[in-house]
Structures are given as C-alpha cells and as structure tokens.
Amino acid sequence: MDTMAIRTHSELIAAVKGIRAAGGTTSQMLATIARMLTDPAAPEQYEDILDTVTRTAAHHFAYEKDTGPTPYPDDATYDDLTPEGQMVVIRHVIFDFGVRIQPAATPATLASKTDTTTRYLAIAIDEPNVFELGIDGAPLPAHHLVAVAESEECNEDGETKLFPLSRVVAILDSGVHLDDDAPALDGLLAAHGWKLVEESDSHPDNAEHEVAPTNSQTTPPGIEYHDGRPMPYYLDGRKKLDERGSLLDAMLIATFTAAQTTDPATYGLDHVGVELLLIGASRAAVDDRLDYEQIVRGNAGLDCKRRLFMAACAAIGKALDVIRERATCRTCDGAAVSRTTDGTPVCANTGH
Incomplete structure (x- = not known):
C-alpha cells in the first residue's frame, strides 16, 4: 500500500485517547487509526487500509483472548473488550503501524549484542x-x-x-x-x-x-540485579504474573514500570514512545522463546510463563541499553542532545 501515510506512535496514541475520553468504541478507534494512515491524496485507499488495520487487530485480539485475564466468548467482537483488553490490542496496532520519532537501531548494532x-x-x-x-x-x-x-x-x-x-x-x-x-x-x-x-x-x-x-x-x-535485588520492572510484573497467571498482564506492568522510571527526554522520546519500544522488544523475545522451546502459546503452564516473562524482562533491559547507547555522544560519552544527518548522537560541544 504505497499511499499509506506516516504517523508517529505519539500522534496515534493522542487520537485514540481522545476517542476513549469521548466514550468511543474500539471499532471507532481502529477506524480513526486507518483514517490517519490514509494519504489525503488517495482517499480511495481508506477501505483497504481499514481492512489491514482490523486484520492486524484481529491477530492481537486472538492473542488477548488466549492469554489475557478476561474470558471472551468465541463470537466476541472488538467492542466487547474490557478497557484493559482494549489497551492491549490498540497499543499493539499502534506499534505495528506507527513509527518512532527517532530512527531504529541499526542491524549491525543489534547483531553485535x-x-x-x-x-x-x-x-x-x-x-x-x-x-x-x-x-x-x-x-x-x-x-x-x-x-x-x-x-x-x-x-x-x-x-x-x-x-x-x-x-x-x-x-x-x-x-x-x-x-x-x-x-x-x-x-x-x-x-x-x-x-x-x-x-x-x-x-x-x-x-x-x-x-x-x-x-x-x-x-x-x-x-538484572542492582544492590542485590532484581530490577523493579521484573518484580512488579512477576507479582502480577503470580497473582493472575497472565503473562500479558505481567509484560504490560513490566514495560510500563520500566518506561516510567526512565527519563525519556534524554533519548529524545516521551514515556509512550519508550513504552512502545519496550512492548515490541518484550513480545518479540516471548515469541522467540516459544519458538525455541517449541511450545504452543495456549499450552504454556505457569512455569513456562515464568521463563517467558524472564525472557521479556531480559529484552526490556537490552532495549533500554540500546536506547541509552544511541543517546550517548560517540566522542565524550556525555548525554547526546542532537544527532548528525546519519543519526550518530553528538552533544552540544560543537568543538567535537
């Protein structure tokens, strides 16, 4: 779909929050996302984009029905989602179709780690x-x-x-x-x-x-341990996992806690942007671990979910490391406040 417009995560989140505050439904949120992704020069693409967005939402909705805390009937629709489940599905759709403000880390950087x-x-x-x-x-x-x-x-x-x-x-x-x-x-x-x-x-x-x-x-x-204790995002998420048995709940708590305890301005992001990056990293780690252990998600027992959650938290830690690295000046190791045209972080010292 060559005419799909580029929208940032922050723009899509702001629009969805406005609809939620006005009492809008999940379907209306998805329609708004599709409308924002439609290039004004090609309005006829709206229906196709809406179909792509809703099919993507269906994937995440199925995941939520399978692993989330709320048992939804087989014929449930998006509009039957609880506020908690709605947040899960909508955030993942936004992550899939929106873009970050800053460019992604290069494959070479990730491969080296x-x-x-x-x-x-x-x-x-x-x-x-x-x-x-x-x-x-x-x-x-x-x-x-x-x-x-x-x-x-x-x-x-x-x-x-x-x-x-x-x-x-x-x-x-x-x-x-x-x-x-x-x-x-x-x-x-x-x-x-x-x-x-x-x-x-x-x-x-x-x-x-x-x-x-x-x-x-x-x-x-x-x-990751600090002063003899696991990182707070692991402890908060693990507590939720043990209480409710929901891996998805635990991952959401962990990513939210990790995002809120960082200073996103240091990285040229906001809290939502950091959280979306962490959500993507943690979900990818869980899927990789499931594939590695050859386990069907719906068959995962509590011990397996605990291993998966550890994988998610390890990914959160590594994602934060990548974000910090990209926000560090390559010359003096100070905090970067700007980037060159090729994306390399630099600080305010123009003498570099």
Missing part, C-alpha cells in the same frame, strides 16, 4: 544480604548460595578473563546453613542443571568458576 555465545560464571555467596531476593523475587535463606551470572570477556594485562555481569540466571540454594561447611560446587551445580567447564575436581572454595547449562533450552535469560 546478540550473535556471541553467552558464557556464565558461578559465584559462591557466603555472606548474608549480598542477594536479598532470589530470581522469583522471594527472600533468600541464610544458606550457602551460588549465583550463576552471565559474563563477558575482558583483557587485563594481556590476559583474557571472564567477569560477571549483573544479569543473574540462577541462584542455587545448597540447603546448608552458613554456620556449616560449604558443600562441593560440582554436586550442587549438577543437581540444578549446570556443569563446570573444563574442570573436574570438587570446588568448595569461594572462587569464581565458568559453568555451562546441561540443557541450554531450559536456561532462562538473565535478570
């Missing part, structure tokens, strides 16, 4: 309060623990070493109280689906050891 094989370090935690909460957000016992974290290579004095990142994929509980001797590491790892890399001896010490999952398909993505 995702093409390498993830490596892990196991780190003994023998002091209380190093981690206050586990991967599931629950308080941790005063036991000998082992955290498994994603790691990255660094060259130090000509020697390549692995250093742990803040993205933790597992916290292994030995069940042994801190007052007693720590158990051997290899046995603890094996009991939780991990193995030492190129090491065969038992290691009851507190050193860091490279490990690998025994089954990569069951290894969840890392959850």
